Amino acid sequence: MTDTTTLNNTLNIPTIDLPRVVIIGGGFAGLKMARLINSDEIQTVLLDENNHHTFQPLMYQVATAGLEPDSIAYPLRKTLKTKKRTHIRMTKVTNIDFVKNMVHTTIGEIRYDYLVIATGAKTNYFGNKNVEKHAMPMKSLTESLDLRSLILQNFEKALTQSNEEEKDSFMNFMIVGGGPTGVELAGAFAELKKHVLPKDYPDLDIRRMQIHLIEASPKVLSAMSDKSSNHALEYLRKTGVNVWTDTLVKDYDGNTVTTSKEVFQSKTLIWAAGVTGNIPNGIRPEHLENNRIIVDEYCRVKGLENVYAIGDVALMKTKESPRGLPMLGSVAQQQGQYLAHSIKEQLKEKTVKKFKYTDKGTMATVGRNLAVVDIGKIHFGGWFAWLTWLLVHLMLLVDFRSRLVVFVNWIWSYINFDRGTRLIVRKFSKKPDKSVSQKEELVA
Amino acid sequence: MTDTTTLNNTLNIPTIDLPRVVIIGGGFAGLKMARLINSDEIQTVLLDENNHHTFQPLMYQVATAGLEPDSIAYPLRKTLKTKKRTHIRMTKVTNIDFVKNMVHTTIGEIRYDYLVIATGAKTNYFGNKNVEKHAMPMKSLTESLDLRSLILQNFEKALTQSNEEEKDSFMNFMIVGGGPTGVELAGAFAELKKHVLPKDYPDLDIRRMQIHLIEASPKVLSAMSDKSSNHALEYLRKTGVNVWTDTLVKDYDGNTVTTSKEVFQSKTLIWAAGVTGNIPNGIRPEHLENNRIIVDEYCRVKGLENVYAIGDVALMKTKESPRGLPMLGSVAQQQGQYLAHSIKEQLKEKTVKKFKYTDKGTMATVGRNLAVVDIGKIHFGGWFAWLTWLLVHLMLLVDFRSRLVVFVNWIWSYINFDRGTRLIVRKFSKKPDKSVSQKEELVA
Numbered sequence: 001m002t003d004t005t006t007l008n009n010t011l012n013i014p015t016i017d018l019p020r021v022v023i024i025g026g027g028f029a030g031l032k033m034a035r036l037i038n039s040d041e042i043q044t045v046l047l048d049e050n051n052h053h054t055f056q057p058l059m060y061q062v063a064t065a066g067l068e069p070d071s072i073a074y075p076l077r078k079t080l081k082t083k084k085r086t087h088i089r090m091t092k093v094t095n096i097d098f099v100k101n102m103v104h105t106t107i108g109e110i111r112y113d114y115l116v117i118a119t120g121a122k123t124n125y126f127g128n129k130n131v132e133k134h135a136m137p138m139k140s141l142t143e144s145l146d147l148r149s150l151i152l153q154n155f156e157k158a159l160t161q162s163n164e165e166e167k168d169s170f171m172n173f174m175i176v177g178g179g180p181t182g183v184e185l186a187g188a189f190a191e192l193k194k195h196v197l198p199k200d201y202p203d204l205d206i207r208r209m210q211i212h213l214i215e216a217s218p219k220v221l222s223a224m225s226d227k228s229s230n231h232a233l234e235y236l237r238k239t240g241v242n243v244w245t246d247t248l249v250k251d252y253d254g255n256t257v258t259t260s261k262e263v264f265q266s267k268t269l270i271w272a273a274g275v276t277g278n279i280p281n282g283i284r285p286e287h288l289e290n291n292r293i294i295v296d297e298y299c300r301v302k303g304l305e306n307v308y309a310i311g312d313v314a315l316m317k318t319k320e321s322p323r324g325l326p327m328l329g330s331v332a333q334q335q336g337q338y339l340a341h342s343i344k345e346q347l348k349e350k351t352v353k354k355f356k357y358t359d360k361g362t363m364a365t366v367g368r369n370l371a372v373v374d375i376g377k378i379h380f381g382g383w384f385a386w387l388t389w390l391l392v393h394l395m396l397l398v399d400f401r402s403r404l405v406v407f408v409n410w411i412w413s414y415i416n417f418d419r420g421t422r423l424i425v426r427k428f429s430k431k432p433d434k435s436v437s438q439k440e441e442l443v444a
Numbered sequence: 445m446t447d448t449t450t451l452n453n454t455l456n457i458p459t460i461d462l463p464r465v466v467i468i469g470g471g472f473a474g475l476k477m478a479r480l481i482n483s484d485e486i487q488t489v490l491l492d493e494n495n496h497h498t499f500q501p502l503m504y505q506v507a508t509a510g511l512e513p514d515s516i517a518y519p520l521r522k523t524l525k526t527k528k529r530t531h532i533r534m535t536k537v538t539n540i541d542f543v544k545n546m547v548h549t550t551i552g553e554i555r556y557d558y559l560v561i562a563t564g565a566k567t568n569y570f571g572n573k574n575v576e577k578h579a580m581p582m583k584s585l586t587e588s589l590d591l592r593s594l595i596l597q598n599f600e601k602a603l604t605q606s607n608e609e610e611k612d613s614f615m616n617f618m619i620v621g622g623g624p625t626g627v628e629l630a631g632a633f634a635e636l637k638k639h640v641l642p643k644d645y646p647d648l649d650i651r652r653m654q655i656h657l658i659e660a661s662p663k664v665l666s667a668m669s670d671k672s673s674n675h676a677l678e679y680l681r682k683t684g685v686n687v688w689t690d691t692l693v694k695d696y697d698g699n700t701v702t703t704s705k706e707v708f709q710s711k712t713l714i715w716a717a718g719v720t721g722n723i724p725n726g727i728r729p730e731h732l733e734n735n736r737i738i739v740d741e742y743c744r745v746k747g748l749e750n751v752y753a754i755g756d757v758a759l760m761k762t763k764e765s766p767r768g769l770p771m772l773g774s775v776a777q778q779q780g781q782y783l784a785h786s787i788k789e790q791l792k793e794k795t796v797k798k799f800k801y802t803d804k805g806t807m808a809t810v811g812r813n814l815a816v817v818d819i820g821k822i823h824f825g826g827w828f829a830w831l832t833w834l835l836v837h838l839m840l841l842v843d844f845r846s847r848l849v850v851f852v853n854w855i856w857s858y859i860n861f862d863r864g865t866r867l868i869v870r871k872f873s874k875k876p877d878k879s880v881s882q883k884e885e886l887v888a
Contacts, residue, residue: 012604012647051596051868068512070865077644078866087647090600090868107604141869152495156534160456160551200521203456203531401856405849412845421514422522423496424534425585426870 010108022112029311030118032336064188065422096282121275121312135271149428172266177273178215187366190239195417228372231381235366310335454552466556473755474562476780508632509866540726565719565756579715593872616710621717622659631810634683639861672816675825679810754779
């Protein structure tokens, strides 16, 4: 290809006589679109800061030593290797120029015919700077591995504490946010406490380990049916998680958690309380609502002809969801699929249909034999829901190798009441100020 | 246990009426000993900087994206959980006081009745500060993951280089040291070049990627038989590795490699040219020869009654090996096994036999269907040697789960000519000055 074309930019993307789609972000939305786009008629450039796609729903298992990163992450180049006119560049977008149709990145700039913003979401601290500084987020593989190291290191430290209050503080885990991530994380902690840690730390009284799940609203899994929400609450209490609903976290200094109800001493506060759009530079305030990019029912950014946003970063209001479609992997994937098709139709100058979201149901697991599933008006829990959760997540993994490795790990854990991968590969010393600096960059 | 005993030190090890063995290091030697020690009659304290044992022979596969860390690392607490009087502490030894029988660590001090130094080996740069600063070592899991990130990032960078010389420099990989590590690493690079990278980087001319293996002596695998050494050389050449024997690396500034023969431009120099004892503070010069601790044939440190050294850090001269037993996993394991037994015999005041090393053979693989095996006077190569290598390494892995996960990955790679885990989880930015600071600590 490079022989017959010239290189006109520092990203080294060949210039050919085809419309060019630039996709920013290889998450559920961006990757789905890149996989389905017709590479005979369209040149695709996928920009991502990582060289891999991350299957976020199982990230909590990496954090709690159940799975290794390779089971839930997938090299972008491998997924897209059959796409002949698709070019992947690992870089960070620094700015978008909607007038000149240019994307600026840390390694050069590129012109687009169509731009697709699929930058996803990032952790939302709701402006609480102290929490942002001291709490642990879990929105990337690196953060999940940091969290795993921190958890394991805390037990090592508890072991050599003679001060009993300090010891408890190392064994006190606060999880903020009663959505699926918080609930699944709390459940995984409860399993570690029950089956793994007592054997690993016979010198510690693991019964003193506390798991607190803090939720601001009156119930956990508030996006699910009342029945499932109540079931989940019951399961969590059964496995020993202290659930605090109607409770707001006000402050955290690395040791003391101040909430609207009680004050806790804890070295670990995991922040799963909310996400917000990951907005690239160049987006103007009029494009945004609640820090997400407003799109019409064609996924088009309001006021821009050839710019689209899909996935968590996009806010699409529909008749059924007047406040916007939920930030879910299934919405992202369906939008990616829709847009791949829709751009093809546009190029053929056909009339394009509106995007229509099909709700395929939601689910969450609390632990061994415990899960809740909502599919339409059907709600069920317990062992069968758990099996459904397992099978659905296995099938959602990108390839056969990941499925097999995850399957082996899950079977192993189930039979042996054990976790395979409790390694501290890289010691966690201090939370990097990444999110802060990113925010500063955005402001600058 | 903690109920009936008092805690007399900051490491929180219970004081009980049993002799205490302190083992420094959970490698092949230390872990083997800890697993075999009689925990009814002896209290064991295992100190290690990591919470896991690393199966070093397969580390090169982590570096070349073939395996994930959990496949070759094993939590120490898990391995030793059935040992009731064994205590594991994750810490760094800062000093040993042989007069007071005390080990000082970063989290407190501990008295020993018997001390076992099993601190292994570290990378030896032979005093070349420039190489130490710029070359990549591969003696720990973290270093292997850093190396993996660097390799993958280099290809991403090559992709956006317009300067052809710079581009080549990113795709030029120098491996120094023709021992098993260097040979197996070079072979793995050759497989990446042949099967994986051309599909991942269709925009790059992967034929321009160069793999150079530099060895100071006249042959590769010099510890093996001439037949195996020649076979390995032939295999390496066949797979496209440029082998430079009788060649010394003189300098490296991060870009230019100066050798006794040619000058190379390369962004990646991997240093597998030698190791040296990892000597804890407190060891006096008279205990050392070639920076290893001199031990007699009872693994006892010369001149100290109750201090032992085993594994790579120990230098034991025997009639068969007048220059000292080789730094091999099998020597380490056998010494660990011997010492666990020998201390038990001593406590019963029985006469203790000398250590006797049984050579179980050596092997190395260059790639798919290519390996060499020496067992006593039998030397064989090719497909059968490769199968032997695979089976032996599978069986050497600590548990069934690791074996199964490694097996799945190997089968996958074999059938698909692919690697599963080419993820850049943590971007590699700069080599940490760890080895330098460690050395400074030792000098201080």
